[in-house]
Amino acid sequence: MIQAEMLQYQSIDRELNRIEKELKKNEFFVKSKQYKALHQGCEDNIAKSESKAAELRNQLAAARQNMAEINGVLDEYYKEIEEVEGEDELNYMSKKLNEQLDMLASLEREIKRISHEGEEIVKTLDDINSKLPKIISLYAKCKEEFNKVAESAKPRINELRQKQAALKAKIDPKLLEEYQKVAAVDSKPVFVPLRDGVRCGGCQMEMPKAVVDTQFANKDFIRCEHCGHLIYKEQ
Ligand SMILES: [Zn+2]
Known part of the structure; x- marks a missing residue:
């Protein structure tokens, strides 16, 4: 048999968990989370843009710097070409000139690409900025509505917490510690009753009666090897 206060404490914990779950299912809470995520997504996109x-x-x-340099080189070449004598030299100069002109053309393509990408960024930012105010205001509205709901749940939560605090003072600290260890990793009830003298009230796993009896001989509760819950004997 374990302390009745421990079991009361557990059932209050269950109710607190239920209230918390209900609050998290609240449509304004769910929506405010979605709007928050949308807002964050917009901010991330703005930063990226x-x-x-x-x-x-x-x-x-x-x-532009490269372009200026190429134009400088071209000016030189044009001057040199005027003084060129002979076909070989002219061919050579014309080849060099064409190389520079090719580079110039590729720079022009590069600038076009940059300007196109720049326009895309402007479009993206315009799009975000047109949506953002609505997202922010919907988020604020949902949050405000949810706060009202959360506020209305507060008196009950406080009442339950006060009850728990009063119970805690009466519970064996070691027992409470065992309870909290399991409660921290599992949302199901920590203490479960022994069923039919052999079964775990949590997972319903059956244990050999001799083992149960031996284990309970000097203990108030035993740990289910299958589900890890703490099994106690009901009076
Ligand atoms: Zn079990």
Whole structure:
């Protein structure tokens, strides 16, 4: 037999768990979590877009710098070409010129790509910014509604906690410690009654009667080897 206070404590724990579960199922709680996640998603996207935009600005600056350098080289080449004599030299210069012109064309493509990606970022940000205020206001509304529900559950929760505190003072600390160890990892009742003198009241596993009797000889409760719950004998 274990202390009646321990079992009362457990049943209050069960009720507190039920209240908490109900609160978590509340539609405003569920929605506020969804809006919060959406908001976070938007913020993440904004941050990602901004870092991408910074990267594009750097790429654009580098491309412009390269372009200026190529234009400088081209100016030189044009001047040199005017002074070229002979076909071989002209061919050579024309090859070098074409190389620079190819590089210029590829830079132009690069700048086009950067500008296209930049436009995409602007679109993304516009899209986020148009949705964000609504998400934020819906989140606030759901949170406010949920707070009202949570507030209305508070008196009952406080009452139960006070009862638990009073019971706790009467429960053997070692017993409570055993209870809390199991309760921390399992939401089902920790203490379960022995059924028919041989079965665990938690998982219904049957144990040899001799084993049960031996184990209970000097203990108030035994641990079910199958489900880990603490089995006690009902009076
Ligand atoms: Zn069991």
